[in-house]
Amino acid sequence: MIDRTGQPFIRIRGLHKKLGWQEVLRGIDLDVWRGETLCIIGPSGEGKTVTMKHVIGLMQPDSGTVEVDGIQVNGLRERELAPVRQRVSMLFQNAALFDRLTVEQNVAFPLREAGVTDKKEIKDRVAAALDVVGLGQHGQKLPVNLSGGMRKRAGIARAIVGRAQCILYDEPTSSLDPVVSDVIDTVILRLQERHGITSLVVTHDMKSLFKIADRIAMLKNGLIHFLGTKEELRACPDKIVQDFINGRADVDF
Amino acid sequence: MLAFQSFEALPELSIAPAAQTSPLAISQTTVSFLVATQHAALTLGRFRIALSTKCRANPSTRQVTKPLFAFRPGPAIMRGVTDVVRIPGRVFLHFISYMGQIAFLVRDLMTAFSNRVWRIGLIAEQIVSIGYGSQAVVIVTGAFTGAVFTFQTYAKFKDFGVESSVGAIVSVALCRELGPVLAGLMVGGRVGASMAADIGTMKVTEQVDALRVMGVHPVDYLVLPRFIAMMFSMPILVAESITFGLMASYAVAVFGYGVPHAWFVHHMVDHTNQWDIVIGMIKGFAFGIIITLVACHQGLRAENGAVGVGIGTTRAVVISSLVMLIANFFLSILLNYIWPLGNNV
Numbered sequence: 272m273i274d275r276t277g278q279p280f281i282r283i284r285g286l287h288k289k290l291g292w293q294e295v296l297r298g299i300d301l302d303v304w305r306g307e308t309l310c311i312i313g314p315s316g317e318g319k320t321v322t323m324k325h326v327i328g329l330m331q332p333d334s335g336t337v338e339v340d341g342i343q344v345n346g347l348r349e350r351e352l353a354p355v356r357q358r359v360s361m362l363f364q365n366a367a368l369f370d371r372l373t374v375e376q377n378v379a380f381p382l383r384e385a386g387v388t389d390k391k392e393i394k395d396r397v398a399a400a401l402d403v404v405g406l407g408q409h410g411q412k413l414p415v416n417l418s419g420g421m422r423k424r425a426g427i428a429r430a431i432v433g434r435a436q437c438i439l440y441d442e443p444t445s446s447l448d449p450v451v452s453d454v455i456d457t458v459i460l461r462l463q464e465r466h467g468i469t470s471l472v473v474t475h476d477m478k479s480l481f482k483i484a485d486r487i488a489m490l491k492n493g494l495i496h497f498l499g500t501k502e503e504l505r506a507c508p509d510k511i512v513q514d515f516i517n518g519r520a521d522v523d524f
Numbered sequence: 525m526l527a528f529q530s531f532e533a534l535p536e537l538s539i540a541p542a543a544q545t546s547p548l549a550i551s552q553t554t555v556s557f558l559v560a561t562q563h564a565a566l567t568l569g570r571f572r573i574a575l576s577t578k579c580r581a582n583p584s585t586r587q588v589t590k591p592l593f594a595f596r597p598g599p600a601i602m603r604g605v606t607d608v609v610r611i612p613g614r615v616f617l618h619f620i621s622y623m624g625q626i627a628f629l630v631r632d633l634m635t636a637f638s639n640r641v642w643r644i645g646l647i648a649e650q651i652v653s654i655g656y657g658s659q660a661v662v663i664v665t666g667a668f669t670g671a672v673f674t675f676q677t678y679a680k681f682k683d684f685g686v687e688s689s690v691g692a693i694v695s696v697a698l699c700r701e702l703g704p705v706l707a708g709l710m711v712g713g714r715v716g717a718s719m720a721a722d723i724g725t726m727k728v729t730e731q732v733d734a735l736r737v738m739g740v741h742p743v744d745y746l747v748l749p750r751f752i753a754m755m756f757s758m759p760i761l762v763a764e765s766i767t768f769g770l771m772a773s774y775a776v777a778v779f780g781y782g783v784p785h786a787w788f789v790h791h792m793v794d795h796t797n798q799w800d801i802v803i804g805m806i807k808g809f810a811f812g813i814i815i816t817l818v819a820c821h822q823g824l825r826a827e828n829g830a831v832g833v834g835i836g837t838t839r840a841v842v843i844s845s846l847v848m849l850i851a852n853f854f855l856s857i858l859l860n861y862i863w864p865l866g867n868n869v
Contacts, residue, residue: 349736349741352736353739356737356738357739360737367729367730367733367734368734369726369734384740385739433738
């Protein structure tokens, strides 16, 4: 259930970021409401992942502000970001599981680091998280022995085990077959419906986009080019938007 | 604890008279100076970029500067002239930048120490990897160095009729120089490369970012256990290197050349005191710090995929080896002349 009362869960204002000489973000304003799934789309290199990394403090903006649940993220030092990172978790493009740990150990990692010492509690919470993503039988495997889809699902389990209120997904269905992509989409939807998790999803997968998104933001030239619902996106007369969502290239070989 | 807290409050650098009294305060001041220098270098860099952009954009500036460059001696000469300034300048800026990054790493490491979150399992794992895993390399290196050194020294000593003193010279050399330096170089090659590759791979596969997202500082999790394990392992490895070097030396001298056992041992014991061993341990300790800092720094700044990891690994070995050799020179001066330990001066 999307809660549009009060402050947005994520509030971005005037976000500017330069990487080297390239101005990747040129003044982004974006709100993500509690319980909402907002998808960010756009051509490669337009700053989708960069925007997401600002939300969780992996990058600091050149100017502008980023607030998460009322906490201003920009300007905080690495060790001061703990309150934000208790609320927000992230699924990386390649899941970023620790190679030397089994799936269970990977999922238990945030709990142990958060100071949970009760072994039974850790075991129960890990089992519950793995069940949500359908990996209950694969807890003893090492990441190297998992398929791409299973790795992403293990990454989601690790993201939700700490009871984060918001999950950032960086291309959760990239390089997955359509069936596995659908499984991932279902997991994202289930987390939103059953646990009220707020989601910020960067994706290039249009099928996935239309399945999971409540709202969509399209980035182009470092700015928000389009912001609206699925229906508004489909009906948008803008050529760039239509070319992008229909996968049309305007090239002449 | 108080010192760590006040240290964290830097980099507003202030050198109080009391800060120069204790070694910790001196190290804090040094690190703070490097942090401040790094800030200055960054600010200078930004100013230079801003100035050059402004000058390019402003036609009046271009007109003002034009007469200064009216004489053009030719591109090759100009390049040669500007290179005289530019290349040393670039090297100097790179050096300052590098030292600044190392200073930040040291600051984070000290904060990690002061947080007192000891991951015993990880430390034990690293001790096994660094200490236990490097033993064969260090023992073989020490043994054959001792053997060859004895072999060469004996030939020359025999010309002077003092071949029975071979144990003394080999012992002192192994304890003070050869043992720690060669053990350091071997461990730097083996462990330094492994550390840089491990952390670098984690960096380029976003595992380091994943740690940060879970609220774990990468220095706390990746660097601190390696640092502690290295502190623990390196002196022991140096001791092993020296011991096996001496055993090999004994074998070559006594069994190979027939030097009497009693003379070899007498000269060795007579000319080697506990400070020679302590100096070796101190050097091993220092080399451990160098290897860990350089290797972890290269790993944490790795980028651009496998190529970046490869470059970082190579740099880790090369830089740590060079820094160890340079540091060995200054440590030798320090421990022989400034704070002389033992009676070998």
